[in-house]
Amino acid sequence: MLLALLVAAALAPGACTVWLLRRRGWGIAVLAGAGVTLAxxxxxxxxxxxxxxxAILAAVGCAxxxxxxxNDGRIVMGAGWMAFAGVCTWCAGWPI
Incomplete structure (x- = not known):
């Protein structure tokens, strides 16, 4: 459920951008939406x-x-969360 909320939060600004720029043409609107989503x-x-x-708070939450x-047996998901925790600790300036 949390992953679905994260995906929706990441895609919402791009979808809103496409919706607001659709009058200027769908090509420009889709490119702008992709740019917002990728940024x-x-x-x-x-x-x-x-x-x-x-960053420290995000690292603790990810850990x-x-x-x-x-604990649930989802090894790949746990490894992904730990990778993001490592990125957060790097952003905070802590050595990994």
Whole structure:
């Protein structure tokens, strides 16, 4: 359920951009929506670098989610959460 919410939150700005720009042509609207959607990870990582307490909080949340995934037997999902926890700790300036 959390993964579905994350996907919806990541795709919502791009979908809104396409909807608002559809009068200018679908080609331009789709390109703008794709640009907004693809820029979101870079905005997230730059906000984690600029504000390290947010990165630490995200790392702790990811580590807890990874432990829950490992406990449920979902090894790949746990590894993904731990990879993102590693990125968050790197953004906070902590050595991994």
């Amino acid at each position: 979101l990870p870079f905005v997230l990582i730059s906000s984690l670098i600029v504000f390290p307490p947010l 807890v989610s990874a432990l829950n995934a490992y």
